[in-house]
Amino acid sequence: MQNAAINAITLAFRDEWPRLVATLVRELRDLEMAEDVVQEAFVEASTRWRKDGVPDRPGGWLLTTARRKAIDRIRRNKRFDDRLPALAEAAKVEPQPEMLIDDQMALLFGCCHPALGIDAQVALTLRSVGGLSTAQIAHAFFVPEPTMAKRLVRAKSKIRAAGIPFTIPPRDRLADRLEAVCGVIYAVFTEGHVSSHGRTLLRGDLCDEAVWLAETLAELTPDDPEVRGLAALCLLTDSRRNARVDGNGQPVLLADQDRQRWDRDKIDRGLAHLISAPARPSRNSNDRNGPYRQQAMIAAVHSSAATFAATDWAAIVSIYDQMISAGGNPVVELNRAAAIAERDGAAAGLDLLEELDARGDLDHYLYLHSAKAELHRRLGNRRAAASAYENALVVCDNDAERTWLLGRLATVST
Amino acid sequence: MKYALLLYSDQAAGPAWDTPEMAAEMQHWFSYTAELAEAGAMLGGEALDPTETATNVQVRNGKTITADGPFAETKEALGGFYLIDVPDLDAAIDWAAKIPSVGYGTVEIRPIMEFPDQT
Numbered sequence: 001m002q003n004a005a006i007n008a009i010t011l012a013f014r015d016e017w018p019r020l021v022a023t024l025v026r027e028l029r030d031l032e033m034a035e036d037v038v039q040e041a042f043v044e045a046s047t048r049w050r051k052d053g054v055p056d057r058p059g060g061w062l063l064t065t066a067r068r069k070a071i072d073r074i075r076r077n078k079r080f081d082d083r084l085p086a087l088a089e090a091a092k093v094e095p096q097p098e099m100l101i102d103d104q105m106a107l108l109f110g111c112c113h114p115a116l117g118i119d120a121q122v123a124l125t126l127r128s129v130g131g132l133s134t135a136q137i138a139h140a141f142f143v144p145e146p147t148m149a150k151r152l153v154r155a156k157s158k159i160r161a162a163g164i165p166f167t168i169p170p171r172d173r174l175a176d177r178l179e180a181v182c183g184v185i186y187a188v189f190t191e192g193h194v195s196s197h198g199r200t201l202l203r204g205d206l207c208d209e210a211v212w213l214a215e216t217l218a219e220l221t222p223d224d225p226e227v228r229g230l231a232a233l234c235l236l237t238d239s240r241r242n243a244r245v246d247g248n249g250q251p252v253l254l255a256d257q258d259r260q261r262w263d264r265d266k267i268d269r270g271l272a273h274l275i276s277a278p279a280r281p282s283r284n285s286n287d288r289n290g291p292y293r294q295q296a297m298i299a300a301v302h303s304s305a306a307t308f309a310a311t312d313w314a315a316i317v318s319i320y321d322q323m324i325s326a327g328g329n330p331v332v333e334l335n336r337a338a339a340i341a342e343r344d345g346a347a348a349g350l351d352l353l354e355e356l357d358a359r360g361d362l363d364h365y366l367y368l369h370s371a372k373a374e375l376h377r378r379l380g381n382r383r384a385a386a387s388a389y390e391n392a393l394v395v396c397d398n399d400a401e402r403t404w405l406l407g408r409l410a411t412v413s414t
Numbered sequence: 415m416k417y418a419l420l421l422y423s424d425q426a427a428g429p430a431w432d433t434p435e436m437a438a439e440m441q442h443w444f445s446y447t448a449e450l451a452e453a454g455a456m457l458g459g460e461a462l463d464p465t466e467t468a469t470n471v472q473v474r475n476g477k478t479i480t481a482d483g484p485f486a487e488t489k490e491a492l493g494g495f496y497l498i499d500v501p502d503l504d505a506a507i508d509w510a511a512k513i514p515s516v517g518y519g520t521v522e523i524r525p526i527m528e529f530p531d532q533t
Binding site: 163169173 | 527
């Protein structure tokens, strides 16, 4: 009974937290109160379910309990008096599935409102939609817990004072706002995938959270190709998690990864998102071939190759060409040069990298220097390789990558 | 909710006086203000004379100190404001995005502080 109750609470927390917060944000029009009462409902569940058994519909029990807590609070604090009639009315209606989807979308749009700073958007999304604790978010971003707590309090104060709405934006703004939501989820993913400051290269928990958010968003807006592309990109990239670092926490290049260790389930789910994107997007959704989808297509080419040598480099180069003609950036050009090096040989790739280096846009970008170093190394230019590794080390702030670069430098310095 | 829309722009930007462009922009301002009023969102608003006409006042140790100039010498100066009453920030953003000077200036949206005894 005890274990059953604990399992039920863990499960309900994962499944019901965002729905409960979303429903209550609509009813209470206050994010902080919504989160607080949902939290209290879970605390009550942890004692009651153990004693009385798990209710038939845990979600319904939690919602009723959270609403009761909200009514108690409002009675104590007159500031929210005007919310009582609406809440009493809402309590009579069982939320319908469509309403739940709309409420969750509204919660995501509110947390990812561009009137908030990106750090605040990320923290709020993880807290309110993901149900992570302040301590967990602080830990994930390597900031002290009081700093993260302050960030969340400030964000919620701004939401209240500035009147940031928790609503689904009108059609003419939907695509822009959806892009902002995708940006937040992608920021969570990249922070988890390559932690920019710190000792480890991979922090799976943030990647799990981003994959879950991206798949949830894809469930909510199944017709947006960019949302599908984002979900595919996160899944396909994350499928390589176990192969990307070795036993000592050192990064393993794509060429050297043991492809047996790639997660087939994630690859299949990622490919399914790419295939299921509609042939023609609805008028107000994002482009069919937006940047997330294009990056996901590149990841899909890698996922489909049995070995590094068998990779369809021509296909990858042509996707980069599309990205550049759609208004690329120096990082896309760098990646294209690396693909050209595989398709046409190291010398051809190196020519493009030298051109890019001369422009100076990527002086502080680690991967320009490391890519140059790798190609020089392949061509046997030991001295040029060493100097490029040294340049990479100057701009490197990740311990795992630093160790790796020092190891590579040693191989060309003797 | 009530908001102040604070209109900042480079005073040299925008159309010059006595040009057809200025006449067109003035029409734009009038129709925008009328639209705000028709929507029931307008509480007030004014355009300000340029910062060359500004006077600063401070009182320190009981002494009134008066000086020429705006409070802050910035490239983009406060040139006017609207006070509006709309349901939420998104509605305020929609109105801000339609302000004639927003194409060359910046509109800062500031919520009006609500005091507990006001509500």
